[in-house]
Amino acid sequence: MPDYPDISPDELKVFLDEAESLLESLDEHIVRLEQQGPDDELVREIFRVAHTLKGSSGMLGFEEMARLTHSMEDTLDRVRKGTLAVSEAMIDALLMSLDGLRGLKDRIATGADIPVDVDSIIAALVVTAEAGAAPVTQAVSNRTLGSVLAADSAAAARVLAAVAEHRVIRLLRAEFAPDSEWIAVRCLQVMNEIESLGEVLASSPTPAEIDAEAVGTAIEAIVALNADTADEALEATLRAVDDVRAAHVADVDVTALMLAAADAPAVPSVLETPSGKGEAPTSPRGEALQSSVRIEVTQLDAMMNMVGELVIDRTRVAQLTRVLGERFSDDDQVRALSETAQHIEKIVDSLHERMMQARMLPVGLLFSKFPRLVRDLSRSLNKQIRLELEGEDTEIDRSVIEQIKDPLVHLIRNACDHGIETAEAREAAGKPAQSTLRLVARHEQGQIVIALIDDGRGVDAERVRAKAVERGLISPEKAERLTFQECVELIFEPGLSTAAQTTEVSGRGVGMDIVRRDIESLSGHIEVESHPGEGTTFRMRLPLTLATFRGLLVGCGRTTYAIPLTYVRETLRANADEMHMVGGKQVMHLRARDAVLPVIWLDEALGRTERSTELRIPSYVVVVRASDSESERPMAVAVDRLIDQQDIVVKSLGGFLGRTHGVAGASILGDGQVVLILDIPTLIKSSQQDEHAVTEAVLERIA
C-alpha cells in the first residue's frame, strides 16, 4: 500500500475496508432501485451510504472521491425530494460513478495508476439530471406541490377558485445550480418574478420555507397568470434570474393535483437542510456495526484449524479416560481426571460450535454481486432478464462461499446467454418478454441447497445427444438408449458445447464439467432438471461447512470408512432371509417397509475387488440416501462393523490423486489413523447406473 504522509496505515485500512463495504452496498441498492423504481426508503438508504462515503473520503483528504460522491449525492437528493425521476440513463450514470469510485479506491489502495475521469463522470450525472428534469412528470411535481396543498388548505382553496374562474393556470419550475450558495435568495428572486406575472397560488418551497432557508435545488409554483403569456416567455423570465440553470413551464392537471393533495400526508413543510448536510438516518444496522470487530481471515482460519485439532484430541481423550475409568474405577486421581476430561469435552464442543458460527456468513453476501452481473449481461445480450434472490440470509461456511462463486457466476452467465431467449422469441412463444431468473438458497438436512431456476428454453436434449455422438463421447447405440434426463446430464461431460455460436459473454459453454468438478471438490453435488420450452433448474447441494461433520465410522474388511451422518437413514443387523440375488446383483428386501434396496459392498464399489455374483451376508447394513426427495432411492451399504459416531474433521486429499471415485475426502481419527470419507451420492448414482446396465442386459437377452 502506498504511503500517505498524514494517514496512518491503520486508518487507511479501516477507510478502505469501509469503502469497499459501502461500495458493495451502493451496487446492490442501485440495481434494486432500477428494478423496483423509486422507493423512498431505498433512495434514502442510497443517499445515506453515498453521504457516509463522502464524509470519510473527504476527511482523509481524498478529494476526487469526495467530489464524485458529492455529485452522486446531489442527484440522489433530487430523486429523494421527488424533483427528479429515476431513468435508465441515470442508473447508468450512477453505476458509472460507482465504477469510478471503485477505481479511485483501488488507486488509493495500490498506488497503481488507474485512470478515472472524475470530471466526465460528474458531467454525465449532471446531464442525466438535466434530461431527467426536463419532462418532469406531472406526477412527480404534483407530489411535492400536492403535499404543500395538503398542508395548506387555503392554498388548495385558491387553486380551486382559480380553476372555477377559468383563469390560465400554469406550473412554473426553476432549477438552480446546485453549488450556488444563494439558493434561498434566488428562490425569493424567482418568486418576485413570478408575482409580476400573476398570482402565486401555491409554491414549493413555501414562502415560510424560503425565509427559513429550507430550500432544495429547485422551486415550483402554481400560478394563475395575469395574461396568456407564452410558455417560452415565462421560461425566459425565470432563466433571467441568476443561478437558474433550467426553467420549465407546464400545464397543471388540477384533478391529479387534488388527488395528490388528498393522498399526500399532511406533513407540515419539512425544514430540510440543503443537500450536503442532509441528516443521515441511523439504521439499526449502524448500532450493530459498532459492536462487531474486523478480523483477518487468515486468523480465523488458523483458529479453525486449531479447533479442528482440538476436536480430534477431545474424542481421543474421551476414549482414553473411558478405558482408564473402567480399569481403575477406584482410583481417585483417575476419577478426577475423568471429571476434568468431561469438562474439557464440553468446552471444546462449545468452542467448536462458536467457531463454526463465526465462520458462517449469509449467502446473500455472495448473491449481492449478482443483480449487477445479470443487469449488465441482459444489456449486453439485448435480452430482458430479471434476477430474483431468495434465502439470502441462509448461512454457509465462508470457505464454501469463496469456492462456489465461480461456478455460480458461470451458471448464471450460461443461463443468460444460452438458456434465456430474446424478448421477441419469448413473446412469439407466448411467454412474457422479461425473463425471471431465480437464485434460491435454503437449508435442507445439514446441507445447503442453492438452486438457479430460469424460465428459458430448456436444454435441447436431442441436440446434446447428437453432439455427444458427434464428439465421440458415446457410441450411437448407447446414445439412442439414453433417457431424456440422461441426455440433459450429458451437458456435464467435458468437451461438449452446444452453443451455435460462441459469444463473448460465456465463451463456448464448455465450463459445465468444470462447474461440476468445482462443486464436487467441495463434497457437493449438482443436478440439472429441464423442461423444453419452460426452463432449466440447476440444483447444488453443499455441505454447510467443509471443516467438520458428524460421521458414522464403519469397518469393512480391514478398512475403516466414515459415512457422513447426513446421508444415513438407519443401521440394521442384516438378516439372511432378507438378502437375495437378482440379475447378478445383491438386493435387500426390507420387509418392514416393503422396500427393495440395492446392496453395495464397499470393496467392490470402490474398485478394490472384482464384483462377486455370490450372495454374501454382511453383519450390518447402513441404509443411506442422497436426500429425501422422491427421486432419490435409498441404498444399503454392507459393513462388517459399526464402530462409532463422532465428529469427523475433514482433510482434503489434495489434487495429486485426481478424481477419486466414491471418496469425498479423508479424516484423521484420534488414534492417528487415516480413514476415507465415503462420497455417498456418487456411490448411489453408480449403483443405479449399474442397475440400468443390468436391466439393459436383461432386455437385450429378451430381444
Place this chain on the structure above:
Amino acid sequence: MAEQHERQLVVFELGNEAYGININAVREIIRMQAITSVPDSPEYVRGVINLRGRVIPVADLRRRFRLPETEASADTRVLVVDIAGEDIGVVVDAVTEVKRVLNSAVEPASTLSTTDASYYIEGIAKLDNQLLILLDLEHALRGPALAGAAA
C-alpha cells in the same frame, strides 16, 4: 552473489541405483508408516498418510519405475517433497547421505539417449566411485506412464 557452481543433493537408494534430488525440494524425511490406500488413484500411488494432522498422498517410485516390489525394511524412508505447491510423500529404499556435487561433474540428460527415461532424469553425476542419477521428481511423479527404469 557468487555464481552457484555446485548443488546439494539428498542421495537415496532405489533398487540397485543411487538417485539424487535437490535438497531444496525435500521438506522432510520420515520413517515408513501405515498407508491408507485410496481407491481409483494412479497405480504408483500407494495411498495417503497422516503427517502430523495433515493427509498427504504417498507415491512409490518402485512401482513408477517398474521395479519389483519388496517388503519395507528398517531403512525404508518416505521423502516428503514439494511438487507444484503440494506435499507428496515418496517411498525410497534408504536415504544414504546429503552430498555436495559440482555442476561440472553433472552430465545433462540431453546428451543421454532419448528414451522415456530421459523424461524424468535431469542428468547423471559422476562421483568418485559411483554414478548418481539426478531425478526430475516433478516429471517422475506427474508424467505419463513410463516404459522402463533408467538403464
